Amino acid sequence: MTTRTAAPERLRPVRRTRTTNTRRRESLTALGMATPAVVLLIVFLVVPVALAFALAFTDARLISPTPARFVGLRNFTRLFEDPVFYKSLRNTAYFAAVVVPLQAGLALVLALLVNAKVRGVNFFRTVYFLPVVTSMVVVSLLWTFLYRKDGLVNHVISTLTLGHFQGPDWLGDPATAMPAIILMSVWQGVGFHMIIWLAGLQTIPAELYEAAEIDGATPWHRFCHVTWPGLRATRTFVLVTITIAAFSLFTQIRVMTQGGPLDSTTTVVYQAVRTGYDQQQTAYAAAISLIFFVLVLTVSLVQRFLTREKD
Amino acid sequence: MTSLLKRLSGHAGRVVLALVFALPLLFMLVSSFKPDDQIFGDLGSLRAFLPVGTLSLDNYTDMFERVPAARFLLNSVLISSVTVVLGIIVNSLAAFALSRMRWPGRKLVLTVIIATLIVPFETFALPLVWWVNQLPLLRVNGFHLAWTTGWMDTYQVQVLPFVANAFSIFFFHQFFQSIPKELDEAAIMDGAGWFTIYRRIVMPLSGPAVATVAILTFLPAWNSYLWPLMVVQSEELRPVMVGISYFFQLNVGWGQIMAYSSMITVPILALFVAFQRSFVNSIASTGVKG
Numbered sequence: 072m073t074t075r076t077a078a079p080e081r082l083r084p085v086r087r088t089r090t091t092n093t094r095r096r097e098s099l100t101a102l103g104m105a106t107p108a109v110v111l112l113i114v115f116l117v118v119p120v121a122l123a124f125a126l127a128f129t130d131a132r133l134i135s136p137t138p139a140r141f142v143g144l145r146n147f148t149r150l151f152e153d154p155v156f157y158k159s160l161r162n163t164a165y166f167a168a169v170v171v172p173l174q175a176g177l178a179l180v181l182a183l184l185v186n187a188k189v190r191g192v193n194f195f196r197t198v199y200f201l202p203v204v205t206s207m208v209v210v211s212l213l214w215t216f217l218y219r220k221d222g223l224v225n226h227v228i229s230t231l232t233l234g235h236f237q238g239p240d241w242l243g244d245p246a247t248a249m250p251a252i253i254l255m256s257v258w259q260g261v262g263f264h265m266i267i268w269l270a271g272l273q274t275i276p277a278e279l280y281e282a283a284e285i286d287g288a289t290p291w292h293r294f295c296h297v298t299w300p301g302l303r304a305t306r307t308f309v310l311v312t313i314t315i316a317a318f319s320l321f322t323q324i325r326v327m328t329q330g331g332p333l334d335s336t337t338t339v340v341y342q343a344v345r346t347g348y349d350q351q352q353t354a355y356a357a358a359i360s361l362i363f364f365v366l367v368l369t370v371s372l373v374q375r376f377l378t379r380e381k382d
Numbered sequence: 383m384t385s386l387l388k389r390l391s392g393h394a395g396r397v398v399l400a401l402v403f404a405l406p407l408l409f410m411l412v413s414s415f416k417p418d419d420q421i422f423g424d425l426g427s428l429r430a431f432l433p434v435g436t437l438s439l440d441n442y443t444d445m446f447e448r449v450p451a452a453r454f455l456l457n458s459v460l461i462s463s464v465t466v467v468l469g470i471i472v473n474s475l476a477a478f479a480l481s482r483m484r485w486p487g488r489k490l491v492l493t494v495i496i497a498t499l500i501v502p503f504e505t506f507a508l509p510l511v512w513w514v515n516q517l518p519l520l521r522v523n524g525f526h527l528a529w530t531t532g533w534m535d536t537y538q539v540q541v542l543p544f545v546a547n548a549f550s551i552f553f554f555h556q557f558f559q560s561i562p563k564e565l566d567e568a569a570i571m572d573g574a575g576w577f578t579i580y581r582r583i584v585m586p587l588s589g590p591a592v593a594t595v596a597i598l599t600f601l602p603a604w605n606s607y608l609w610p611l612m613v614v615q616s617e618e619l620r621p622v623m624v625g626i627s628y629f630f631q632l633n634v635g636w637g638q639i640m641a642y643s644s645m646i647t648v649p650i651l652a653l654f655v656a657f658q659r660s661f662v663n664s665i666a667s668t669g670v671k672g
Binding site: 111120216322343344362367 | 653
């Protein structure tokens, strides 16, 4: 009896020091493994985000012999007196307000079309996805050509209407420039969200559809009562990603219109790049970035709140 | 009868949509082989999408003569592939430490990393430009090394900011958690260290995750435009997407622009079609988890 209880007592402290050592070594190795990623994220993400806040209150320029000085709210007062800034905000909101429902809805229609168990469905998925793989720069260039007054789009319109309707100079007219960019952006991005919807559709159990069919539900009823509620998590994801992408509208503008005609397509990010990079006014651009950051954060938080699980 | 009709109309819808998505890209490729006057001449008919008339590689050869396209291509291949390789190593190591090892603070680190996912690059791109311009740099200056500041106009400024990626870490983390932890214990009994477990057990089992992260790192690196536009001035350091702006300064014909666009797009599209199934599936699965 005594030897039995004595043995573990003698062993316990020995075993504990061994595990503490192993634990400490495990912690150190883990830290070593995580360090490169953590350091890179701090240097190239955390610091610049913090700088967006700090630089916005200074007069920093990209290349300047004098160090940056604190100037208080001067950048913001200048920004709120800038008529182009309000146009940028309005155009960005306009783009997002049309693109989010249009792209999300069309992507869902595509997903329903390629979710059917018919032959060649993989082929269609691939084709719908091709523009996503194509870079936005190439897409913008290509559509700049297609949107010309004498371009392919107007030829197609003219053919389909048997010559009764002549299309405008899409990108040269302030009334049609933004709609043209919206259409092209949806064309490029819709395939990506089709795949996300498709993944959501495939998580809905088939038994639910069978049960609905037995109850005599019409396809529309099945969509409303089985498909739509089953896509709740996917819906939030799709809405948030499209919204953030829509707010970040830049490449299309830079390549296709440079904000014109008459500032009808200038956006917040485009204006930030133009002042911050082209005109080297880093601090002013940081102020725009900061407002953009707050805007994106607010909208995605509101969206998350509105689409939250209501239990 | 009605179900057959419905199926046919569904198929017609799919075909029409497929044309809408494919024809502009087909137009780009076909036009790259045509002289400019024929591109415009064909616009009014279906010939616009068909490889008919005078076809030649002239646009391609002219393009290579007018701009250093080969150099742009080489730069993009270099930048994208180094970003992909470093990204896989750095992010998988971090994810390994976060998902399979026990150390104080790992939950907090993971939470902070996932939280950074909602910050779009565009919101801090400009402060980042200012910031990389302040960073120290060791430059080869003739026959000696010199410390200077400012990473503008280098290869590293096009690679390093995109190596660590919160999404890749998150994705590896999810995948590593599905690999049984008993494997680690068995390996430790056999005297293996953690790095050996990472290199010999976990990574060889993570092929699909590595492929997904590789694709999702390569595509944005290859397609990136905003960042190189701001940090690269020298012609010899430009990637393909910024190289395009060359054409507008030179005011060349559309045939050459279509040739350049096809050259930087078609290989990527071909790769995508080849790996289409696993690619689409991987995006689909990450979408649900995200």
